[in-house]
Amino acid sequence: MSDAAVLAVSDLTVTIGTRRGPARAVAGVDWSVRAGETLALVGESGSGKSMSVLAATGLAPRAARVTGSVRLLDADFTALPADRRRRMRGRHVGFVFQDPMTSLNPVLTVGRQVAEAGEEHLGLTRRASRARAVELLDLVGIPSAAQRVDAYPHQFSGGMRQRVVIAMALACEPDLLIADEPTTALDVTTQAQIVELVADLQRRLGTAVVWITHDLGVVAGIADTVAVMYAGRIVEQGPVDAVFGRPGHPYTSALLAARPDPGGGGGDLVTIAGAPPSPLALPAGCAFWPRCPVRSDARCEHELPPLVGVSPAHHVRTFYPQRTDGEGHEAS
Amino acid sequence: MSAPTAHRSEGQLRRALSALRHDPLALTGTAVLVLLVVVGVAGPWLAPAGINDVDVDRMLQPPSWAHPFGTDELGRDVLSRVMVAARVSLQVGAVSVGIALLAGVTLGLFAGYYRGWLDNLLMRCMDVLFAFPVLLLAVAIVAVLGPGLLTAMIAIGVVYTPIFARVTRAGVLSVREQVFVRAAVSIGASDLRIMRRHVLPNIAAPLIVQTSLSLAFAILSEAALSFLGLGVQPPAPAWGRMLYDGRGFVTDAWWLGVFPGAAIFLTVLAFNLVGDALRDVLDPRQLTVNEARRSTG
Secondary structure (H helix, E strand, O other): OOOOEEEEEEEEEEEEEEOOEEEEEEEEEEEEEEOOOEEEEEOOOOOOHHHHHHHHOOOOOOOEEEEEEEEEOOEEHHHOOHHHHHHHHHHHEEEEOOOOOOOOOOOOOHHHHHHHHHHHHHOOOHHHHHHHHHHHHHHOOOOOHHHHOOOOHHHOOHHHHHHHHHHHHOOOOOOEEEEEOOOOOOOHHHHHHHHHHHHHHHHHHOOEEEEEEOOHHHHHHHOOEEEEEEOOEEEEEEEHHHHHHOOOOHHHHHHHHOOOOOOOOOOOOOOOOOOOOOOOOOOOOOOOHHHOOOOOOOHHHHOOOOEEEEEOOEEEEOOOOEOOOOOOEOOO | OHHHHHHHHOOHHHHHHHHHHOOHHHHHHHHHHHHHHHHHHHHHHHOOOOOOOOOHHHOOOOOOOOOOOOEOOOOOEHHHHHHHHHHHHHHHHHHHHHHHHHHHHHHHHHHHHHOHHHHHHHHHHHHHHHHOOHHHHHHHHHHHHOOOHHHHHHHHHHHHHHHHHHHHHHHHHHHOOOHHHHHHHHOOOOHHHHHHHHHHHHHHHHHHHHHHHHHHHHHHHHHHHHHOOOOOOOOOOOHHHHHHHHHHHOOOOOHHHHHHHHHHHHHHHHHHHHHHHHHHHHOHHHHHHHHHHHHHO
16 A cells, blocks of 8 residues: 555546526545545535545536645646646546446447457457457456356346446556445345445555545445545545544434434434525535534534544544544534 | 337347338338339339430320329329439439438537537527528528539438437437436446447437438428429429429320329329338327237227
8 A cells, every 4th residue: 555645636626507596516526546446425416425526536527616735646636738638537546436337338349348448558459459348347347257258238137237347447457446436236145246246346456535425334344534525625634444433524423313223123213404505505614504403602603613633644624523432512 | 218228129120120110101101112112123124215315205194004203294194203213213213212210319419419519500500500491591502503403412311410419409408418418427438439339229219210201201201302403403203393394284194293293292192101101100198008008900
């Protein structure tokens, strides 16, 4: 595990022009991921977790304005011309998208699709790229890959398709794998297999992984560090044990409390009252204060809380960091 | 979304072909087209007489065993002329639709893929072309380029370009939002590669349908241009031209107009039957209707 970050994002802001005015999807986010490490970006829909990753890799929609700095390997990624960016992304970053049913082209064989990146970036011949596709399909655990390479996506189950998508993402042996809710569309057993597959591949290939999810169970199992996002900002960031064991932000605590408990009988799920604010009209102060159980003074409403360290690697954006033993609050 | 996509991909063409086999209208249309192609290719050898064998002793004879379609005012065998003219019609159809397909698909692909000002520019130009009545525009183009087979084909090709551009653009707009296109972008595939490998194959179905229907219209347009004297020049035979030449004899020699007219009618009908049938089997919404019908009926 080297110390240099594979991808480092600092002060990343994404503003999307909409008909009803600019929507701030991501507001000044910093995170980085090193080789062999897994960063989990956690948050509800619309919290900016996917958008921050898409913007960092140059895949933001055209209506989006992206500022801030992105370093991919040793390059200033945002300063590169578009064509260099495209090639660098294709060569060094692999993507796994949410829905394996739609992320494969229905009219091409899986082999051709897995081979595509290799042909484009490694200059492999048709023959060599086919051999490579068989190798990759084998690597992601597709049985009798040599025959399946000529099959079409509809001949695969959801879990097998997601394996194909992972094979596509790994085609150029990327330094970074971005998994955008890759298990959300799969049933629980398959989810576990895909999570295990990615973890195993990461161990063997030393790839850095950014895992975007709202499934905290998955995060606990695979992540080294976690960044919890709310309304475009990181509200808590740190090693997974620290963040889950001693959550410092009331939002993180609420998220953890809202997890369904398989052993806990049939009680109602704990919910967080209210809804996240619209990115078109964010509150002036802390975006979470309207729903916050510990808000207590006017600062919450008017002032953005600073990101404070509760331990060297564990940061929380709140005026009231919760006590490190996870019981009660310092001030309330 | 995923269900019909998965459905369509199941050897789409094979499914389509097997569905066509059970459709009597499509089979009839296909049979007529096959016959037409055979006559178009081998017409000059199959024809019982030369197309320019003038024989004033036999002029304006009604259909008989010797001349099943009768003879014209110069004593030429109408059957032979109709057979040889089939080649002209097919040629015009194929070449002009080929031009329209190539130009329209290219323009529609770029417009739909890049959107923005390019889309606006290209599609507004297509709208301008679309605004003219088909024949008027074709006549104008022929007037500029001069009459003849080649210019007729170019003119018809230009006239039918906008419809292909629109069909293509509409397909591209929906396909380019699919996740697999985003996936292709993410692995760094170039725009041209994405258009060629990921977008185009997924919009083949509406294009195949449009092609078969346009062939019918192109052949009809050629007949109209020939009728106006702007297509194939005499003495070479063309169905439209033969109609024109026969119009003076409508009361005395009906066979001069009826047989070339019937040839046009049958050809256009055949292309339309096949086109409609293809649309039924290739359109996913129609597909479910048909399957619902089959399962209940």
